[in-house]
Amino acid sequence: MTSNHLNFSDCIGTDTLNLSEMNNNFALIDSEFAQRGINLLWKGADPTGATDSSAALLNAIAENSDTIFIPKGVYALHTNLTVPTAKRLVFDQNARFRPNRNITLTIDGIVTANAFDWIFDLTNSGKIAGSLKVDNIYPQWFGAKADNITNDYLAIQHAEDLASIGSATVIFSGTFAISASIVKKSNSHWFGYKSKIRRIDNANPSVSSFSLVYAPENTKSWSIRGIEFEAIDLGTKLAKGITSGFAPSRNNSCIDAYRSYDWAIKDCVFRKFSQAILYRGCSNFSIVGNSFFSDTGKTLASMLDGTYQPYNDYGYTGAIIFGHLGNQPDPQKSKNFIISNNYIEAMGLDIGVDALAQTYDENPCIISNNIIIGAQCSIQAYRGSYDDLGYAETFRGNIQIDSNRLYVAWEQGIYIRQTNGIVVSNNHIECAGLALAGASNPGGSSVGAIVTRINPFRLPKHSALPSDQIGIDIINNRIVNPGRNNTAIDAAIHVKIPNCRIINNDIIREKVNFPTLAQGAAIIVDSSEWLLSAEIRGNRIDYFQTGIQWAGSPREHSEVEQSIIEGNTFKNCGTYGILLDTFRVNGTLIKSNQFHNCTLAIAMRNTPYSTIEDNYFNQCIKGIQLRPGNLASDYVKLKSGNTYTGIDNGLKGGGTLIIRNNDFVDVKETHSVSPDGDTSFHGRCAVWEGDRINNRPKLANLFNSATPDAANTARVWNQHDRVQNKTIVSGQVYEKICIQGGMYxxxxxxxxxxxxxxxxxxxxxxxxxxxxxxxxxxxxxxxxxxxxxxxxxxxxxxxxxxxxxxxxxxxxxxxxxxxxxxxxxx
Structure with a gap:
């Protein structure tokens, strides 16, 4: 027996039909179906799209039912209509509205449809608007095919436009080919599931570059997650002559954000691009957990063996790039952002991550926990394409570069140019600085693992406002195998910005990878950048021609605090452990360092008023060598930077160096001078005492007949200084005391x-x-x-x-x- 859920009346008698009861039953049926929804066809809609269905939709809206059912068909709309919040549109499969040109269907209610159905047909240039009460919006609703062939550009843009009005997320599934930039809107969020957006002709491009997604100025509160992007690989772009411009959205980039804020890009994949993510003047954003693949065909193997050939035009290409306008600095800085936990393969491209604006302002951000492989430069904080116009507030970058894993960088692992106020810490940098060094490299003398370069405070034109008090900290990094075998490297770490601290870094070359050790230093300081001081502590340096080289240059300077080289370990240095040639008169404190198996542990030139104390030398050929330029008579020449025009009066004297309490074990020549014959080791010192050779004290003040040498020495003697006789002979003077200070x-x-x-x-x-x-x-x-x-x-x-x-x-x-x-x- 069938249940009578609608409570139908018995309208059929033995011989008669009870019309009243039958009408009641039909009323019950109408009421039931009205509660389930109004079928648009009941109101006279045309499912062929040949005539206008606006009146039918309007009548359906006027009904008491909350639900309007749109059956299979295409329904043309020739009148602007609004579906209110209280109404729900339910689309059958293959059912859609098609508003005419300049006609807008505004939907403020709920929409129920299959994710892959085409429900809004805008081929006649109509529009869908309103704040849909849905969680998700799909490009397929607007006709996207996601078949990797059809141009889905307009469908995605329509979905984006609608999503930005309400609170829905745009959901991508499938491969979407596009022919123009999708303009990102505020308050819109994208999520992908097995999805890709690619340039439609990227295999054989023929028109100018464009950004796949472009977030214009003042766009805010948006995100993209879980989508793969594919533009044109750099090799194909160059081979096909595809042009790019610095103007917003005119780059071969996947995402271009211009002066946009409060946004995030997460868990995406980027392939084949000149710039995967290009950002300019943006703030409060994050780029986290993405993967980047340049797909240029360039290989790590060619970089490691030195056969790598960069593209002729690779500048400002990379995974995450801070762009500029091409002919001027961007006047708006980026700030308060994080780039972290990304995986980047950037073979053939210029940069992995670019962290600094071309404008003279701070760029506060964190670059952390990224893996970057195969870039010309892995991480860059670069400033200098444009002059400071004279009103820069600061040169500080305010950037933290922390805990990144950088492997195979052709020129630099981390490159910091013309900025200060940066912390570089806890990074692992392996096989960086593989390109030719110095003049052989078109990029200049900037090949290395961590490079700071171009001191902005020495440039002839710069604002008086910036301060150099906040320097650059390079702390707790591990640098492994920088450079290539038998190929010179400029240095592993370049210290060319004022007030740098280089602390607790491992800078190591494994001998098995460097059977022929070419020239190059683990740390180079100054190199014509006019530095006054630096602090280098607690580093471990192994298997370089030179451990630390201070390559100064003449410059007029004030006397500030001493530089410090303390607590470092130098092993297997082929030429020098420390080579100082600072051209500064403030002196350097060289203290508590260890030298093992170095050809010459410490060489001092043009570095007067320095102190060498409490160092340990083991199995070195030479320990400490003093060279010219360390006398008080060199003071004016060095301090004035060779600008003093007074005559050289020939006076020469005044040892300035303090050398004490150093230990030498199995060192062939502990103390020496170069060149021999102009001044003795003793004569270049203000104090020399307490050194020990194989645990035996070195008595530095022993002279024949207890009479200090006067010839060929410049030693300063102070009152109460004592000298002893080399031999102990009865009746002869054993010790003398200085009663009047003076100098030879x-x-x-x-x-x-x-x-x-x-x-x-x-x-x-x-x-x-x-x-x-x-x-x-x-x-x-x-x-x-x-x-x-x-x-x-x-x-x-x-x-x-x-x-x-x-x-x-x-x-x-x-x-x-x-x-x-x-x-x-x-």
Whole structure:
């Protein structure tokens, strides 16, 4: 028996039909179907699309039913209509609306349809608007085929336009081919499931470049997740002559965000591009967990064996690129963003991740936990295509580059140019700096693992506002096998920005990979960038020709804090452990370092007033070698950067170096000078004491007859200094004490004169201060004076004691020390 759920009346008698009861039954049926929904056909809609179905839809909307059912067919709309919030549209398979040109169907209610059905036909240039009450919107609703052949550009754009009005997510499934940029809108989020968006002609392109997705200025609150993108690989683009421009959306990029904010790109895949993600002037965004593949055909093997040939035009290509406008810096900085946990294969491209604007402003961000393989430069914070116009607020980048894994970089692992205020920490950089070094490299002397370059504060034109107080920290990084066997490298780490700290890094070449060790340093400092100081501590350096090289250049400079090279370990350095040639007078503290199996552990040139103490030397050929430029008589020449024009008066003297408490074990030549014959090791020191050779103290003040050498030495002796006799002989003096400080050296060959004033310690009108420097003892007239300061700009010298009369043309000459016998052997 069939149940009577609708409570039908019995309208059929024995001989008659009860019309009243039958009408009641039909009313019940109508009521039931009305509750289930109004069928659009009931209102006279035309499913062929030949005539206008606007009136039918309007009548359906007017019905009391909450649901309007659209059966299979195409329904033309010639009138603007609005489906209110209370109504629900239910689409049968192959059912769709087709509004005419300039006709808008506004839907504010619920839409129920299959994800892959075409329900909005906009081929007549109509429009769908409104805030749909749906969780998801699908490009297929607008006619996308997602078959990798059909041009789905318009369908995706229509879906994006509609999604941005409400709160729905655009869901992608399938492969979408497009012929123009999809313009990203605010408040729209994309999610992909086994989906791809590609340039429709990328296999054989013939028209100009365009960005697959373009987020224009002021676009905000959007995201893209789980979609694969594919533009044109760089090799094909160049071979086909496809043009690009720096203007927004005119690049061969997958996503181009221009002055957009509050956005995210996550879990996407990018293939075949000049720039996968291009961002300019954006803020508050994240690029996390994506994969990038350049697909250029260039290989890691060719980079490792040196046969790699870069493209002729690869500049500003890469996975994640901070772009600029091409002919001017972008006046709007990017800020407060994170790029992390991405996997990047960038063979053939310029950059893995680009982190700095071309504008002179900060660019605060975090670049962390990325794996980057095969770029010309893995991570770049690059500034310098344009001049500072004179009103830059800061040169600080304010960037943290942390915990990235960088493998095979043709030129640089991390490249920081013309900016400060950056932290580089905990990165693993392997096989970076594979290109030819120096003049052989078209890119200049910037090949290495971590490169800082172009000190913005030395440029002739720059704003007075930026400060160099905040430097660059390079901390706890591991650099493995930089450069190539038998090929020179500029350096593994380049320190060319003021106030850098290089702390606790491992910089190691494995011997098995470098059977022939070519020239190059683990750390190079200055290299004509006018640095005053740096701090280098706790690094472990193994198997380089040179451990640390300070390659200074003449520059007028102030005296600031000493540079520090402390607590480092140098092993297997083929030429030098430390080579200092700073051209600075503030000195360098070289302390508590360890040297093992180095040809020459420490070489000092043009670095006066430095201290070498508490270092350990083991199995080195030479320990400490002192070279020219370390005397007080070199002071003015170095401090003025060779700008002082006074005559060279021939005065030479005043050792400045402090060398003490160093240990030498199995070192063939512990202390030496180069060249021999101009000044002795002893003479280049202000203090030399406490060194030990194979655990035996080195008695540095032993002289024949306890008389210090006066010839061929420039040593300063201070009151109370003691000297001893090399031999102990009964009746001979064993020890003498200095009772009047002075110095040996070369006297002036041209007279030096000055003016002195009563009750003043300052000598003025000095005929030439060229060879006068801090720490010298000079005879001024008839009194011995100690030099505290020299002002070469006004030919003035400040001494340690005052003059007691006024005089002019007072002679200045060398003042040897005076000793008295202290101990005579019984």
């Amino acid at each position: 050296g070369s006297p002036p060959t041209t007279p030096i004169t000055c003016t002195v004033s009563d009750n003043s310690a300052v000598a003025t009108n000095v005929s030439s201060v060229m060879n006068i420097g801090r720490g010298q003892y000079l005879m001024v007239g008839t009194s011995v004076k100690y030099v505290l300061a020299v002002n070469y700009l006004i030919n003035q010298v400040t001494f340690d004691s005052i003059f007691t009369s006024n005089a002019i043309d007072v002679p200045i000459s060398l003042s040897p020390p005076q000793f008295a016998n202290l101990i005579v052997c019984p």
